[in-house]
Amino acid sequence: MEGVADLFKFVVKGTAFTSRDQKNVEVLQDSLFCISEDGLIAKIIQPDEAGYKETIQEYSTKGQLQELASDQYILPGFVDLHIHAPQWAQAGTALDLPLYEWLNTYTFPLEAKFSDQAFADRVYSDLVSQLLKNGTTTALYFATIHQKASLRLAEICSEKGQRGLVGKVVMDDPEQNPDYYRDDDAKVAIAETEAFIQEVLELNKHTPQGVYPVVTPRFIPSCTDKSLEGLGALAAKYDVHIQSHCSESDWAHEYVKERFGKNDAVALNEFGLLSEKAVMAHCGFLSDEDMQLFAEKGTAVAHCPISNAYFGNAVTPVAKLLNEYQVEVGLGSDISGGFSPNLFDNIKQAVISSRMLEDGVDKDCCSDKRGVKGSSLTLNEAFYLATAGGGESLSLPIGKLAVDYAWDVQFVTTKGLPIFSETEPLLDVFQKIIYLSRPECIQEVWVQARKVYDKTVEQRKEEI
Incomplete structure (x- = not known):
């Protein structure tokens, strides 16, 4: 039997915010987003679910795991x-x-x-x-x-x-x-x-x-x-x-x-x-x-x-x-x-x-x-x-972090935002991100699992 690594193109580990419905935002804390070859979210694994640690280990070994820093968060594009x-x-x-x-x-x-x-x-x-x-x-x-x-x-x-x-x-x-x-x-x-x-x-x-x-x-x-x-x-x-x-x-x-x-x-x-x-x-x-x-x-x-x-x-x-x-x-x-x-x-x-x-x-x-x-x-x-x-x-499977939706996302950092406690409620962090973020807070952007913007790469180009 093939390992789970054969199922996904790559896996991203991080905390994300997405709309559950019109009025509620869902927090997906320290979740694994498993991305298929066609650029869709094939599976989301929560920390308390079966296969969480095994998926981290296998994809890390194969160099197909991206783990976000503690001050980075995922938003839908x-x-x-x-x-x-x-x-x-x-x-x-x-x-x-x-x-x-x-x-x-x-x-x-x-x-x-x-x-x-x-x-x-x-x-x-x-x-x-x-x-x-x-x-x-x-x-x-x-x-x-x-x-x-x-x-x-x-x-x-x-x-x-x-x-x-x-x-x-x-x-x-x-x-x-x-x-x-x-x-x-x-x-x-x-x-x-x-x-x-x-x-x-x-x-x-x-x-x-x-x-x-x-x-x-x-x-x-x-x-x-x-x-x-x-x-x-x-x-x-x-x-x-x-x-x-x-x-x-x-x-x-x-x-x-x-x-x-x-x-x-x-x-x-x-x-x-x-x-x-x-x-x-x-x-x-x-x-x-x-x-x-x-x-x-x-x-x-x-x-x-x-x-x-x-x-x-x-x-x-x-x-x-x-x-x-x-x-x-x-x-x-x-x-x-x-x-x-x-x-x-x-x-x-x-x-x-x-x-x-x-x-x-x-x-x-x-x-x-x-x-x-x-x-x-x-x-x-x-x-x-x-x-x-x-x-x-638009009648398209985009705009949400959910299974069978496109991996269209932005990684944002909270560096520079007024967050002074590691235990600040995550929904409060979400509000600060939305109200206080500027374009320079966006570090990476992905569309259909293709990285289309990388702030670090852009900065290096400007320095040359």
Whole structure:
């Protein structure tokens, strides 16, 4: 009989934190994570379970055991559900402008530059590397209208080891988009999107962690009826993911109501753009009927708390989506409407924004009417959004430390954090990690059991 060492690619010994469910975090203390050849968690062995000591001894002898230090902890890799990849080049600028002005003065001129393949390669390569460094193992991307540059983003994800879901953006309405940056017409937009889908599906055959095409109408105001209808048909034909913006701001929400006499959610559904594989960003103005429609269709919400503070005109009622309607929700950085590529920052802002919605912000209104009761999120719930919630939103086995889930993880250190007792409760340590960690606390990042970032190696490169 073969030894247990033949069953696993390697074993990691350490203490980990993962979402047990939406409200509770599970501590896996000094556990053995046994990783299969295909990059999945094949088994988790607790210290009091049979085979624990034997597995340590056998894998240590074979040089296939990685044991974390006492100040290192394992977190699931982050799942970022909403990133405008080209906007990385303008991150941190012009966030004091109204959305419409921001798009037309800064964003559209920048995205138009991605017709230049060399420029696209530089920006996208840096972005993917930075996101991995920040613990984002899976990312759902808007690219631009340019088919070749969009494919290059998918290729970079494949090469660097990130699980990427990439959409070639469609924006074909000549009345709403500048002449220098839009699809020629709906027919061209649909044809290029279909070709892009086929190219990425082919690329995925050679990408162990997965890279996926995404049908991506920018949002209803930028698209003609013909393109929206055609994109819905493509999503059904190829059974691929869908993404767009939905009821993001006063302006966008009211525009759709004036154009169709109905809310975004209803209109998107009638075009075939709500499904189990659909993720809609922002959703700050969903009605109860919209939320029920999302629940029925299995469509998820990408909550972008930092971006919404700048451009959303409202706080997305995440607790209501989760608890009353059981809508799947994850977190999005919304680069560059959100300035930070780090989901630690968005976890914290999700909690902050929910408290503001709960308590209200107008001091001249009485406390009984100032806020929306039942809106606040706990840190555990916000952590869930950044990890397991994102995985569920994408219908992928990611975001949790559990058997048959991908080994997508980040190793973080608590050095420099205010921990002064070896007996500090581990859930308190978890809270300090989430609230106080910075990117430099992340020491290693793994995707599908491939190490894609090593802080020590990166530091040595910088020193040379």
